[in-house]
Amino acid sequence: MKLALKIAWRFLTSSKGQTILIILGIAIGVSVQVFIGSLIAGLQQSLIDTAVGRSSQITIRPVNRDDRIPDYEAIITKVKATEPEINSISPVVDSSAFILANDSTYPTLLRGLQFDTADGIYRINEGILEGKLPTGDQVMLGKEFMDEAKLKVGDTISLVTASGTKRDVTVSGIFDLGVANLNKNWALSEMGLVQSIFDLGDQVTSIESQVSDVFTADVVGANIQKVVPSSLKVENWKDLNASLLSGLNGQSISSLMIQVFVLVSVVLGIASVLAISVAQKSRQLGILKAMGIRDRIASLIFLLQGFILGIFGAILGVGFGLGLAVAFTKFALNPDGTPVIDLFIDPQFIAISALVALAAATLAALIPARSSSRLEPIEVIRNG
């Protein structure tokens, strides 16, 4: 083993140009993998973040649409106790209503929230553009709605229910949740206001929550379903966003395909260069065999060459890839100076890419290793 390593190392260092070329080849392959992988992962993260980052990922609501949840405090306590994966959980009173402002009527979703807990889901405090959170007979409206209805903070508007009840409220502030649709259609207030307008007592319409790992939402949801009364159903974002998920899935697969093809080309490259090097070193192999080196050790020389090339290629490739990724986030910027895509650097993914390249390099060396083991010393000795 030591001898094989010494010979492998010497073979590699005595034809430096060729060695550097293969290492560069592997490194470029690995760096493409690391870069593309991080790019796609970052892309997916930002997509998921946009889609479900500021929304309820698991929602508990009555099976029957017109029912309410009376004992929501007890349910929240129970859910928190059973599922440590739940990050934030908050009761909500939702109801559709109309907003009467400046002689125009707008349909709206009136959302009664418990702001201290709802902030964990919607990051409302972060999203306040102007004014403050509503209390009592106040509502907070979205940026787009305020523009459309030509309202400003402090204005008075009327909330009208389908049955005709009307309540005057003042606008306490403007929010921007990052999604135009929500900014236009949501009116936020304290739970109590909605409960009193619609005469709901201390009942809520749903309980919303977020989990620490968004992809576990379905499993966590299923666990929650087991502990809540059967009159309630538990929905999770994955079931409701099948098309987004299949899109992400398609992206993952195409990313995997790219990586597989890069890998194949790396393997072919190494295999062919090492095959050439067996031919180049057949004289040396013949001499070593005439001196009594065993076939196994002779093969090991080439296997180790592949391994050494793989190690250096992988290390260099990870360096290149990370460099590329950093350069990308530094130089590919939006007008406001934020990166176009935040890359997601996953150490585990990078470690796997490096290990796979290493394994591929070693595997690629198997073919030349086999042919080196078959070489008969007499061929070399006889033919000079």
Add this chain to the structure above:
Amino acid sequence: MANVISLRNVNKIYGTEIKTQVLYDVNLDVEENSFSSIIGQSGSGKSTLLNIIGTLDKPTSGEVFINGIRTTEMKKDALAKVRNETIGFVFQFHYLLPEFTAYENIIMPYRIKGDAITPEVNERALELIHLMGLDKVKDNRATKMSGGQQQRTSIARALINNPKIILADEPTGNLDSDTTEKVYDLMRDINDKFKTTFLVITHDPRIAQKTDRIIEIKDGRISLDLVNQIA
């Protein structure tokens, strides 16, 4: 004295379609500690014979015994061990490993044997280097040495494992006559000093004259086998 090499009815036929018989029923015994030469015309089968003795090639039929052990039926790894420990080769075209220094080339068969390098082996390598007059070039890569130096390096390499037998195929074939003389004198010294058996192919009659026994091959047969009284 015991025979370290014995050939029994060795035939060698090359090719499967067009068959060329190169060796015909060769019988040969070589005694321990002897210094013999093989002469003969080009193409007579000398190298073929030597390669068969050295287990690098296999006879088409017949038996080969090295140090009393039959090698004709042995497995590849076992043959490799015989070559490594019992036989030292010196080839016409010196065949050093160009990636390694003279010292590293000389020590290589010992490393192949698999034992750790002891101070004694290092001592022995340096002694051989000194004996071959290679002190100045011992750390040169094989490619940075003259032909004679390379040839002496390969002789030192053949000796490092203290083999019973040295097989040399025209070891001085491309050296000038002075150097040729020197290399032969060295081999002679080693034959005396380490009791190593030498079997040497040569084209040079003056060299053959100096050996204990002259074996002539003609058309694949031993045509002459005489013990040299003069040497």
